[in-house]
Amino acid sequence: MGFWDNMKSDIDAVLENDPAARSRFEVIFSYSGLHAIWAHRFARFFYRYGWFTVARIISQISRFFTGIEIHPGAKIGRKLFIDHGMGVVIGETCEIGDDVVIYQGVTLGGTGKEKGKRHPTIGNRVVIASGAKVLGSFKVGDNANIGANSVVLREVPPNSTVVGIPGRIVKRDGRRVEDRLDHTNLPDPLIETFRFMQKEINELKAEIDRLKASSGKQAANAECEAVGAAPYDK
DSSP states (O other): OOHHHHHHHHHHHHHHHOTTOOOHHHHHHHOHHHHHHHHHHHHHHHHHTTOHHHHHHHHHHHHHHHSOEEOTTOEEOTTOEESSOTTOEEOTTOEEOSSOEEOTTOEEEOSSSOOSOOSOEEOTTOEEOTTOEEESSOEEOTTOEEOTTOEEOSOBOTTEEEETTTTEEEEETTEEOOGGGOTTSOOOHHHHHHHHHHHHHHHHHHHHHHHHHHHHHHHHHHHHHHHTOOOTTO
């Protein structure tokens, strides 16, 4: 697909996904997400031919004006729609498929200083809601939905919905996933440890309350015996 065809498909993506978009003229001149994507396509041209510094300068200028940072090395498919966009970060080795929707505050990042592929691969027709963080070198399958403020640290199967911190699958192929049957998502060991500790604390509190009650009865009986009265617990 040529440069102008890509630009047209980017505009179409805005009109298809944003009911507030009234005309192509408005989209072209007032959508920062669209401007960031076009700047990225321009920067990537230089990046592919080894002009890395020029490419980074273009991406940083775009970041200054749009609030969206897309590394020139990232690969972006057709009809990406970045809604609002402020705070969106897309890493160097990230790959994004076609018809993807990204909302503000989303990070597609890595988890360390390792070399090579270290950012996620996003499939086709994926929706990533506001504030979500997708961190690491794994794939988010086609037609997946990432919930707002989720932190996704492992692969997401196609046709799935992920929510929470860390992200867990709650729907797959339109059916709700129960935790006890979700064999691809093992329990979080840290949370399990906290639950076990809370259970132990509750049992210790109950034991202390029983000991206090027993000690109080013994003291009352001793006092009764001292004055010749009947025992307290009889």
